[in-house]
Amino acid sequence: MAAKKAHSRTTKATTNLPPKPSPAVARARGVDNWKEAAAWLRARGIEDIECITPDLAGVPRGKMMPTSKFTSNTSLALPSAIFRHTISGEYPEETEEFRYDSRDSDIKLMPDLSTLSVVPWETDPTAQVICDIVDTEGKPVSYTPRNVLKNVVSLYRERGWKPVVAPEIEFYLVAKNDDPDYPLRPPQGRSGRSIQGGQGYSIAGINEFDELIDDIYHFSAAQGLEIDTLIHEEGPAQLEINLRHGDPIELADQVFLFKRTIREAALGHGIYATFMAKPMQGQAGSAMHIHQSVVDAKTGKNVFSNPDGSPSKEFFHFIGGMQAFVPSTLVMMAPYVNSYRRLTPGMAAPVNNAWGYDNRTTAFRVPVSDAAARRVENRLPSSDANPYLALAASLACGLLGIQKGMEPTPPSDGTANEGSVDLPRGLLEGVSLMENEEALLEVFSREFVGMYAGVKRGEFETFMQVISPWEREYLLLNV
Template sequence: MPTKKANPAAVEVGTVAKAAVAQPTLTSLRGVADWQEAAAWLRARGIEDIECITPDLAGVPRGKMMPSSKFTSNTSLALPSALYRHTISGEYPEETESFRYEPRDSDLKLMPDLSTLSVVPWETDPTAQVICDIVNTEGNAVAYTPRNVLKNVVRLYTERGWKPVVAPEIEFYLVAKNDDPDYPLHPPKGRSGRAILGGQGYSIAGINEFDELIDDIYHFSEKQGLEIDTLIHEEGPAQLEINLRHGDPVELADQVFMFKRTIREAAMKHGIYATFMAKPMQGQAGSAMHIHQSVVDIDTGKNIFSQKDGKPSKEFFQFIGGMQTYIPKALVMMAPYVNSYRRLTPDMAAPVNTAWGYDNRTTAFRVPVSDPVARRVENRLPSSDANPYLALAASLGCGLLGIMNKIDPTPPTDESANEGAIDLPRDLLKAVSLLEEEPALAEVFSKEFIGIYAGVKRGEFETFMQVISPWEREFLLLNV
């Protein structure tokens, strides 16, 4: 299908346009090499304010805004450590043996990654944004923060002479504005004046219903140096999917992080919401974040999933074996909320198994049809509500464990894989327990991260349990 794409002259994250080395500030849509170039880049665009942002455990942008002059004057930026210990509703869980607060709630420092510097195109005043890493007061990376969790997994590949390559696909719904959470969500009206119905998979008319909004998504993305590969209408009513170009895991996680923000802002400009909830509408398909994954040799650039003769390598099969073995235990990093498990149910277009197969969309791990050079594995389990840094870390980490431990996969599945028993944890608490009980995952993601993450997830579950649902009022009020 024909697609709109970002400006092909857009510079890759962290690079400078080779054709204009002398004037990188005039050409780079995203990223500069150093602080001197950053100052020139800001001046060239008349930037007044800088948003220094970083993802919390939920993937929500947190940080500080400041004048651009202060940003380039070696200002120290700090956040409290408690920021990584509160729930999505802003509450702070009780301490447990493995979930502890830092006694002094001491500072963590924001370290801007200048390769992510870009404009904020929806702001009326000239504004820029930069993604920051988190370090402690000694300058050491804080292992439990999401971007560092993913960086550590990538480092484990680098130590073996490999580089993982990923391509995320993010599904989301457009919904009419709803200021009362007691009422169900429903699709917005498109340009026809009518709400779009479900069952419009790959419908061009479905996309055209929101043509002006989609134009803004492309425009905002181009201004930030973000490139969309394709955009389609999915099965749900006003459910869309954006596919990103393959690349480095940290760079792609950064892009998903920024795309979520971009899409929400574009939707609000048109008086509607964009939601990445895994299951926003009862009876409709949920929203996934499928992840395509391969691994290349750093020295040769060749895909290690393929042998010289083009046949699958042992690493390819072991990567799948690792995902089959460990992803059910790391699922909470890909399905982080109670709502996430409403998507992972039978007959709702989502896998509920650990099977794999060639071009089989009913399996959790699908191997698309491709040439040997592009051999890859698609993980279809993560939901779009997941923190992209943690979802990518979990998927790549579990695959690497399979290679490290030489785990063979089951035979590939040719038939529907969703007709047997469910192979995954069915609820948030079970998923949290599985994460805590697997020692191999602690070695990859760190014990500190798992303790903090598990404590926050249990806190969110307890908050959820305080809410009485319409189902309970409907069937229990007068019947029990």
């Protein structure tokens, strides 16, 4: 009798427990449909939602609204001009290839519910969702960064393949600076002293910013973002975050959100995080290295390896394509005047289009691995690049090499970063190479190439209006 009563009490207590959330509602990141989205938002008491999309620079643009409006099938529109302005917010002059929409018509934000996540640094319960851009008829707008990358991935899909990438993002922590005329300087760490250079892989260097790094991890976990490793790089307060390998669009989304996350975490501690390619004179630049491989969509086997474990012809053609076409797409991986200050002889960044086995002086390094993990690391992109465009450019070059059966040069065994520079040395040269490469129009669209080139030329003209300290130092009294 006592046993039955005990069982009765247990059953009653169990039935009074709140129901377990569905797996979709419990996920930190992403849902499958609008019904799940409504439940996900309700379970977290979300009041506002940010509908964001990356512009050409990778800056989040979009609209913020109450949750009730988001879930009521509201049409979200933006002016097309936001994809035609420079990083400084100016609008370049029209050219034959660079044109504005004469009506500045609407383009529409289409939320990708697989990217739904919280905004953990906001005080009010807030969520965010990354959106694709379509026209008023629902067709993808070809020149927007996420669609550019999606198109490149679709070209792999047509061959029955899936590209796999793993980005590594370097950035600097710097003391707050409200006057752009003054050079940046490292922030104070927990020791009370400004951290200096030469801290590569130093655990003590990371520990200087323990509380900030804890916030980065907590913010990332809340958004469902996966950090693989975090290290201290060579520059003073220069850190690197490595992401786990996966689908290019998902990884570009993660880099897009990581940049925002790291900046917000740093601001919470009274310092800046910057992804400038070369923020400090005389110090190492910041890269976004991209590890790339290709797998068969059905079997999951690495296309870069033959059944016996040897490198495949596709592996070598991929490298051949990188060597042939990356100089013409470098402007998508090094998009600003400052980017080319990193790509300088004598510094750690490569200034060549050579490749080699485990050779960090080459642009394209093949890390030591087994056959299943055979991959090519592109060491040219800088951390200031729009991740969608940098990934699209890198993967497109490799695919063009496979399509055209391009053979690479022999691998470099020694130091490849000495002697002549094999890449564009400045922004305008990079733009010209991109415009004049017909093969790129097949993978990016003529509209994107013309628009991107027009914006980059506009940014160069804005830069030329600024007189630098070098000019005042050496020209003022000497010429």
